[in-house]
Amino acid sequence: MNRRSLIISFSAILSLAGFLFLYNNGVDNKLEKEDKAVVKAVNVVYEYVNVDEFGANGDDSKDDSGSIQEAIDHSHNSKIGKVKLLGNKTYIVKQGLVIKKGVELEFGQNTRLRIVGNFRAIDVKKNASISNGIIEIVDDSFNSDVIYLDGNQKFWSWDRTQIRNVTIINLTDSHMGTGLHLYARESGHFISFVNFTDLRIAGFQTGVKLEADKPKEKDKYSFVNGNRFINLTLDDCVRCIDINSSVSIPNESSGNEFSGLQIQISENTKQAIRITGSDNKFEGIIWDFHILKKNKSIVEFTNDSMRNRLDSNLGSDYIKDKGKNNYYTSPEEDSKNKK
Template sequence: MIRRSTTIYISAIILIVGLLFLFKNEHQVVTMTGNGQNEYVNVDEFGANGDDLKDDSRSIQEAINYSHETKIGKVKLLGNKSYILKKGLVLKEGVELEFGQNTRLRIEGNFQAIDVKKNASISNGVLEIVDANFDSDVIYLDGIQKFWSWDRTQIKNVTLLNTSGSHRGTGLHLYAGGPGQFICFVNFTDIRIAGFHTGVKLEAEKPKDSNKYSFINGNRFINLTLDNCISCIDINSSMSVPNESSGNDFNGLQIQVSKFTKEVITVSGSDNKFEGLIWDAHIVKGNNPIIEFSKESMRNSLYSNIESNYIKDKGVHNYYSTPEEDAMNSK
């Protein structure tokens, strides 16, 4: 009888210790609100540092996975720290990745940095390419996720830099290439992109099944700044179905041309709209056209300060407003 009581007593102690350990572990990795609700997951509690030269890829991914599995939904990288990424991240559905305003994610290697799934989002911070071998995408969205109007996917207040001097890779890449794949009605707000081969790329490929469609339509790019890119905005698709990029709205553009710039805007698809300023177009060698409406373009519009000699229009019913035309119309 005594032995049985002792066994029960020891088992109870083990259970209590285990529960205390679990509570402590949960408390360490999750920051709680005042009312006891789980607010966010801190990557530092999964082993990320941000103050050393250690690869933080695994720790950040584990924090994302934990936030996804527990439905907490938010992961934070805090402070004026520089985290190191040597392997790509999958930002899982329903997870918000939030950086501190000056938090950096230094990307070392050649790989797709962040694959954004449906209902995921990124806000704040600096994503910096420091490896001259990088030739992939920093932020990537794939139409296989079927992004649509009721989803909560968004990218906001993010800076994408390639400081390696290579002018390689793509800052923001939207791709739809299979039957029934699409990216629609996603908001990209207050994004700064500099030093890449391609700043923003929208790419809709023709599906192998000719009866199916792929499309990238109706996305909003608000207050987008592009600087020192070889190709600033590249929209690559057919004029219409089966693979189209149409109705995308670029509003509040600020584009700084450099000696490396070859194309500012290349447009296929229909009804895409561009409004903003393009600085120092004269820097481009030979004063070649830096804006091209391709033969697969229709009813696209450009409202800018750029003069017509910098524009090549191979498409149908495209519209662009130039300073000289505005002056003539005002008389």
């Protein structure tokens, strides 16, 4: 074999090696992309749990409670953390739901949860959340809580519990039940620093209730303190906001903030706000209070109230203050004071 033949053979070998390298590299890249696509697809599938996959329908009159709870339980156990009710559907609930720790129940903007019967509708545990959607009461017998937080969960500043962009409405004429209830029942129970944002509550006996019972044990405490209610709308409730506690320890509801508050009075309304505790703040508008012109306690600061503040459009003629060092003002009051 001459030198020229050797050079040609060597070049051919190099070309073949280069081809094989490029081919194998291309195959590897293709496989890698396909593997990534598979992983991505798996991640998309398991980003949330769809209640429909557990038998909930949303398009019929059957009870979806069991299917929704099963989806919540699966999301909790698998640590997926999110359950979705999608579309303009109406899911029927005939027994209470428990949103377990670390689970977010997310509705579509116009997805409805229809409560049929008399029971606590949704019990929200620590680090659980609710977002979007409409929860509606259609049973005249309903006289319980729609959304309930129990102080035995010991909600605190670093927890992720939140309720946002939810409409809660009693469609019956009963005006019974409570839209949102925060309750510290015993010693060592507390609910603090939870955010409630963009809620609309209508048609209940009580719109929002904050409650702390006196502990039976000496030197023990229960409290509902430091929670924020931002852009809260209350309509056609017998009592819109009810805070029930002592003025301070051992059982108090203090330092809660209501900002961007809108209260619509109706002929069914007896009282807009009843206040106990200390250092609670309320800022907003109370509409059509002239409907209750014979009622001189549309807002009441009770004997167990101190250093609470109300900034509204309501004149002092409609405010009863039995407490200590409470402050309330309105444009009308400011104008009078300037004169």
